[in-house]
Amino acid sequence: MTTITTTRIARTARPAHSRIRPVDTESVATHDDRVEARGFALYVGLDEVGAAQAGVSLQQLVAALRRTAEELVPGIRTHATLAIAPRGAGGRDLDVTRVALHDPAVQRIASPRQARHGVVIDFGRQHVLVDGEEVSLTYKEFRLLGHLVEHAGETVHRHDLLAELWDPDQEGTPGERTIDVHVRRLRAKLGDFQDIIRTVRGIGYRFDRRTDVIVRTA
Numbered sequence: 001m002t003t004i005t006t007t008r009i010a011r012t013a014r015p016a017h018s019r020i021r022p023v024d025t026e027s028v029a030t031h032d033d034r035v036e037a038r039g040f041a042l043y044v045g046l047d048e049v050g051a052a053q054a055g056v057s058l059q060q061l062v063a064a065l066r067r068t069a070e071e072l073v074p075g076i077r078t079h080a081t082l083a084i085a086p087r088g089a090g091g092r093d094l095d096v097t098r099v100a101l102h103d104p105a106v107q108r109i110a111s112p113r114q115a116r117h118g119v120v121i122d123f124g125r126q127h128v129l130v131d132g133e134e135v136s137l138t139y140k141e142f143r144l145l146g147h148l149v150e151h152a153g154e155t156v157h158r159h160d161l162l163a164e165l166w167d168p169d170q171e172g173t174p175g176e177r178t179i180d181v182h183v184r185r186l187r188a189k190l191g192d193f194q195d196i197i198r199t200v201r202g203i204g205y206r207f208d209r210r211t212d213v214i215v216r217t218a
Contacts, residue, residue: 041101043094043097043098043101043103044061044094045093045094045097046058047093049198053199053200053201054201058082062082066078083096083097083100092192092195093195118210118213118214119190119193119196119212120213120214121145121149121213121215122216123146123216123217125216126142128142128189130189130190130191130193131191135189135190136189137186140165141182141189143164143165144164144165144182144183144186145197145207147160147161147164148161148197148205149207149215151207152207152209153206153208153209154206155200155203155204155206156204156205156206158176158179158180158204158205159176161179162174162175162178162179165182179204179205183199193210193213195208196208196209196210196213
């Protein structure tokens, strides 16, 4: 992984925005008299696709955060770094960002994470393992996951998922929002790996392949 860095110094003082209020920093303050805080790092886990779905770009988000800092502290020095990873590398956006930017705290959580097994989706045995433990999926949850896996990397429309899970000619077929409920429950059961199912705003969902997710078809 590599990083692209940019640094900017605030050029002019701006009045603090009336809606900006100080936050309680007690939880992050140091109480050791031998050291002092000299700044902070805010890690934001978000890829370009997620930003675009919110109607912004990563560069616009960085610029907005910088403006906020400058409004709070005129003349503040700021430094922004974008975390770059190979396409399809997998992993949660925030975790990838922290590793790419060498967050010291990552070292403290790396060992327990390395001991985990990831996710195994076994279609032959009709079960899903998360960190070595079998999770209980309903029939429709498993079919929903299977359909998304079958179309990995593709955005699947809600109405297609609805047609996959329910007979369109059947009386009492639920609406598309029912799919959102099933996806939410499925994600909850996937735990830390729930981001393998991505929301594509206004359209549907997409299954993203990851190196710690194994799919067995037989």
